[in-house]
Amino acid sequence: MPQVESIKKGSKLVFRKPEAEDGSEIWKLIRRCKPLDENSMYCNLLQCDHFSDTCVLVERDGQAVGWISGYIAPSEPQTFFVWQVAVAPEARGLGLGKRMLRHLIDRDEAAECTQLKTTITESNEASWALFRSFARSIGGELTDEAHFHEDDHFDGHAATEHMVTITFAQEARAAA
Template structure:
């Protein structure tokens, strides 16, 4: 079976509404406002990636480098369209982001995941293994303390990697 032709690129502001539509099709992801996706594409384009198949968005990662930890890429959201699942896009997008000059000084990747999100745990565990990174996690945003009981506790997942491991990504 022939692999589809995929294009990995930085988003720009005109992609915001299409990314918003993609995320809305990727349940159970939290839908941000269209304006939030627009800002991600505009302000954080260097640490986000959009994947297109035949000109249509099928993959998206929003991320940023927190000002307090400039050696960390924080991954906010990973979305893969239902029709593009099974192509390894999640890992490929993560590797693509970490291969950019803008993330060259990053020594770790962080994200938050709820305990029940098996797909995200699987993606980040698999990615950590593939680059020889160490994955750790701890409760971070508490259901009651931070979400007033309206959302599950988010666990901070940290993948620490060596420079040699990143070269292999």
């Protein structure tokens, strides 16, 4: 069931699981959120279709303004992995990224998760700020280490990605 939040008089945000028909709109949203990596439209379609339980789409007045793709790692069922976070330029400053993360870890599908992981390049200040703020807001501990290396994994075509781990505080998890 979609979750609705008011943000301004007459304006509401709807947080919901994506459907396959949302794939192209999500693809368009990501293209507007530079410098995010653009996946193929087919990839976004599959995320909506196969991973809807661990992804969230946020709409305002029927327009896609927020998106997080994620999944529960098959090799680490206690880990919620965040693949990508996108917030439309016109929706920035509303705390939407942090609200989407909270929405996802509060879902029944994430009930057994004790940590959240994502990868971030060293230069991505906006992502670092989001995940540090999120960790503080839930009383979690954030750690990181270089994981996918520029030369070893990206053949020099992309910056090293740091694996960021937020371990949930037991008290915060019990209260959720």
